[in-house]
Amino acid sequence: MHGTYEAEAPGGGTGPYTMSDIERWAPEPDKRPGRTAFQRDRARVLHSAALRRLAGKTQVVAPGSSAQAWDASPRTRLTHSLECAQVGRELGAALGCDPDLVETACLAHDLGHPPFGHNGERVLSEIAEPCGGFEGNAQSLRLLARLEPKRFLEAGPGSESDPGSSPQPVSVGLNLTRAALDAATKYPWTRGGHPTDSASPKFGVYPDDLPVFQWFREGAPAERKCFEAQVMDWSDDVAYSVHDVEDGLHAGHLDPNMLLAEPERREVFAVAATRYAPDADHGELAEALDRLLEQEWWPHGYDGSAVAQARLKDATSQLIGRFCLAAEGATRTAYGSGRLTRYAAELVVPRAVRLECAVLKAVADCYVLQRPDLERLRADQRVVLNELATALIARAPDGLDPQFRALFGDADSDTARLRVVVDQIAALTDVSARSLHARLTRDQ
Template sequence: MDDTEQVSTEYSAAAQARWVDEPDKRPGRTAFQRDRARVLHSAALRRLAGTTQVVAPAAGDFPRTRLTHSLECAQIGRELGAALGCDPDLMETACLSHDIGHPPFGHTGEEALDLAARSCGGFEGNAQSLRILTRLEPKRFSAGTGGRSVGLNLTRAALDAATKYPWTRGSHPELPRKYGVYPEDQAVFDWLREDAPASRDRFERCFEAQVMDWSDDVAYSVHDVEDGLHAGHVAPAALRAPGERADLFAVARRYAPTAEQDELAEALDRLQAEEWWPRSYDASARARAALKDTTSQLIGRFCTAAEQATRERYGPKPLTRYAADLIVPRSVRTECAVLKAVAVRYVMQRDDQAQLRTWQRAVIGELAEVLLGSAPVGLDPVFQALYLEAADDAGRLRAVVDQIATLTDASAEARHRMLVIRR
């Protein structure tokens, strides 16, 4: 590491090392401050402003997008991580980066791209995030990697903290569809995981990644319910009806598979018993202020519970890297699961959303077919170069998939109109 870069005393030199050594143009900053700045100024992060979180960005005047979700996740993660001893800039970098690889149309686009990419190893938004951070977002190039881009060239600790699923496709016994690295990015993945102790399970994430993951869960579970209430899709009174609750708990089992219906019911009852839980919502100024208070109360409840339980286990010392695991009480995870189910049941499972998702899958699939048939024509210069440099059909398909994954919802629709509908 260059001696002009300040060192965070709670993190080793190895944790602050970069894939390619480089000097700092502005001496006095820490390595993690540089990481945060690089992600914050990246085109890949800006693109998330036009990418679906739950509903399409154009569905209203102020829906949450992947970008606003990432910013909210970063605020939660920065504060929770700092309270536990993590470097706050490192935590913010991880949270800003965690969804940076998600394609157009949210999880629907992810599923469609995975199908289109089956002959080159599939597609996963988290693996794509690592690929963007270490290869696709042009910031640094290195002679040591054949002259190719090394992406933002973040520190080892930042890349590790941003890796939610530190394993390859199909290798995890319980999460075979989730993974964080493609085979062609194995070298940098091995490098970023060098600090993981041999005594720990090879699937275990570093402490900062665990904090990032919980911050992500807190942000989207709470905010998706807030958006659903404001849009009129969630009626507070319906959450007390027996039939509605049974349907809701069936969805919640996806997120809390070992929880029985009684446990899920108790979790919802605890939330509904709180003074700040909304009993009704009419979108008035007072109702909107009360809903914002509900959001704040839920975030504080979930983060405080995790902080206190973790401190009870490990004491007051700073907790970083592989020295601890984040402890989230089961009761709190169950409450979070119920909130996720509310968003799924009343927002994502609406009939109009099902029809929209069918159309979005067709857009991605048809766009992939046409671009692959015409490539390198139709690809942006960055992806044209990747296509032409590829050694085989799998590599060429990966370049096409990379191109589609970097589009916003609107630009994917526009290219589909131009290349598919008008041809």
């Protein structure tokens, strides 16, 4: 594997990453010696426009959607990504991963989310059906390896429709290392290629992006996530399960006392068993919820006061620590005390803890995501995106940003042009999607 690269490790040591792990799709010199390759990767994602745009994409509670004074600043996709990165960096470091590599993956994991979150993702999946569908994780890879303007190959071939045209620079996106792209890939397979469920909508790469995918997956076990990606994935689950419940409490959508009432509990367990833990029965899920409710730090009686907010913050910290320490301990028990990286280990999360996390997701699902007012909002969002897509397809390149206007002009087929339109819509924030929709449909 081309020798060994000694990446900086926690405590000042070095680690077992190979020279292959730090290769970039397009070779380039380091203009500032002294930094590790993974520190450069982290800086590139942190300074990207795609990461900044996540500040305008709703996580759970939309800004201004609550009358509660203490809910003035709910989480966005950006704050979720930063929190996921903090969780992942510490958990990864404790297990021997390069912390900058894991943090890079966590910062990058939601870059491909379109406006209006998972609701927008479903709409774009239907719109993009003729060009291979849409999936937020595959879109994240597309941003990292193609769309985010950072590095270009000096020249590519002329247009296929006009072979005699002047060679055009070819974007390689942020040009991250092989290990960073792999660590950011939650679903390392193509559409329909889920290893156990071919009907699963989750996938990590579009046909257009297979060359770079096959490059960074070279030598990797088929459909297996690298260890750093597993740490990122669990950190994501931990962050959003805990913080979505916290945001729901802040916004006044969730009364903790509801979790003591049998009808409400049955609803939570039904959602958990359907969406988050299909292999669990209601008895196991009840035990998982009760374990959390029995903790002395659980925020019973939350009323929004300063003392209650402090107790809630403590509960949030306790839950994150509980979930991460359980995974760290179980993984260490299975693999020992050495540094765990790449394909040398699997992250082990005890079943009891996975079910506790699943129950928290179901709580947020029931009391925040399924609110009637949110369904009305989601219906409106679907109309906005469908009408926006129709207008852009009919009028493009009008309405496209300069970057996407150029890509549209270079596209050599209807499917390629549709993919550019989808890329443009996915890049919008919630507000900019509504603004562009209003401008393009004003005269219709």
